[in-house]
Amino acid sequence: MTGEETSFQTSLQARAEAQGGVVLTAQARAEGWARGRLSRFLAAGGWTRVRHGAWLVPGREVGPVxxxxxxxxxxxxxxxxxxxxxxxxxxxxxxxxxxxxxxxxxxxxxxxxxxxxxxxxxxxxxxxxxxxxxxxxxxxxxxxxxxxxxxxxxxxxxxxxxxxxxxxxxxxxxxxxxxxxxxxxxxxxxxxxxxxxxxxxxxxxxxxAMADPRSGSPAETLARLRIHDAGLHPETQAMLVVPATGRRVYPDFLFRPQGLAVETEGYTWHGSRSQHQRDVIRFNDLAACPEVRRILRFTTADVYHRPDMMIRDIRGALAG
Incomplete structure (x- = not known):
């Protein structure tokens, strides 16, 4: 590569990095390069043609951004x-x-x-x-x-x-x-x-009007919508206090009159021993609250793929 080409490569790469890794053929041609020579130079340098008139800097893949x-x-x-x-x-x-x-x-x-x-x-x-x-x-x-x-x-x-x-x-x-x-x-x-x-x-x-800023995960949002569609309207993220410790705990859903708490368990928070330990403590705290007499727990897969089962179990617990 000649000194002129090296300088051009550096200049073009700097421009691309300031533009999400993308540079236009028109921008390069404005610097005096003929179209045919430019295309050969970019292809030989490892640039990826995103679409006609646009190239991606070497070493990067074409993604959404x-x-x-x-x-x-x-x-x-x-x-x-x-x-x-x-x-x-x-x-x-x-x-x-x-x-x-x-x-x-x-x-x-x-x-x-x-x-x-x-x-x-x-x-x-x-x-x-x-x-x-x-x-x-x-x-x-x-x-x-x-x-x-x-x-x-x-x-x-x-x-x-x-x-x-x-x-x-x-x-x-x-x-x-x-x-x-x-x-x-x-x-x-x-x-x-x-x-x-x-x-x-x-x-x-x-x-x-159905949005809830207290929702803690996509699964929790979807579970709330499925419960709502079933004609059930629990409290969401109600604050409860553990009598022995004074700690606060917030069940995803609480049917207070029936003493039923419903929890959605996403995958995100169970990826380590410390996270698992925190989940166990939370479950025990929830069970210790006088407002709670029964707890139902559903996985993300239950919410997304088995919502009828989830609603059936909730209805059964409410009727029991």
Whole structure:
């Protein structure tokens, strides 16, 4: 490689790193390289062709974020939205939740289609756009409003509960810990009312009333929805006090008159001995509360794949 080519490679790589690893052919050609020579140079240097006119820096694989960068560099008017925006904001979603097509989501008022992406032609106010990791995206509140409008209900509410609670993103702590929510119910509600003419706004407002910032996991959110759909309405995360120690414990669901506590057991918190020990202590604390006479525990697999069994067992315990 000549000195000129080495300098060009360094310059191009620096530009790409500032753009999510992606560089456009047009950007490189602006530096004086002919198209044919440029394509041969990039291919020989190990760059990956993401799509026509866009290349990925050597050593990186094409993933969701790289695709978002590619589309937005080629079409700067695009705004990342819906499930793609939820991913950028670090909002947790349930098993199977995400773009139904598997393609990145954008909002744009323009008429042209976007190859390889889902384009939502929706009104968007300037205050509903922010920047995350260099990408222009809808704010958390607007993102949650769009998910509620588009549905499906369960996936949308799992995302909303995550954004409202401590459990969003990669840094979520163990049960009982609390972090800074990404948004509030009021902010999502305002995002729904700023464009009430958008299809699905009325249903979205109804679904938002079912959100619960106290939800501790996607499985807990889904279990609450299944219990609600069955016509059962327990308290959620009710505070109980262990008489002997004064410790506080918060059952996922409490049918107080019947003394029945219902717990959903996700996989996340049982990955070590200390986490398992913490779970045992929590169970014993819950059993020691005078308000609790029986405890039912269901796994994430029960909630997602055997909800009828879960509801049957709850009904049986309530009737017993």
């Amino acid at each position: 790289e695709l978002l960068w590619t589309h937005q560099l080629l079409r700067p008017e695009l705004v990342v939205s819906h499930w793609s925006a939820a991913m950028l904001h670090g909002v947790g979603v349930g098993a199977g939740a995400g773009p139904p097509s598997g393609r990145p989501d954008f909002i744009c008022s323009g008429p042209a289609a976007v190859k390889g992406a889902t384009l939502h032609r929706l009104p968007l106010a300037p205050g509903e756009v922010t920047v995350v990791a260099g990408l222009r995206t809808t704010t958390v509140a607007r993102t949650m409003a769009d998910l509620l409008r588009a549905g499906p209900r369960d996936d949308a509410l799992i995302a909303v509960d995550s954004a409202l609670s401590w459990r969003h993103g990669r840094g979520s702590g163990p049960p009982g810990s609390r972090g800074r929510p990404l948004t509030t119910l009021d902010e999502i509600g305002r995002a729904l009312t700023t464009a009430p003419s958008i299809r699905g706004a009325a249903t979205a407002a109804w679904w938002l």
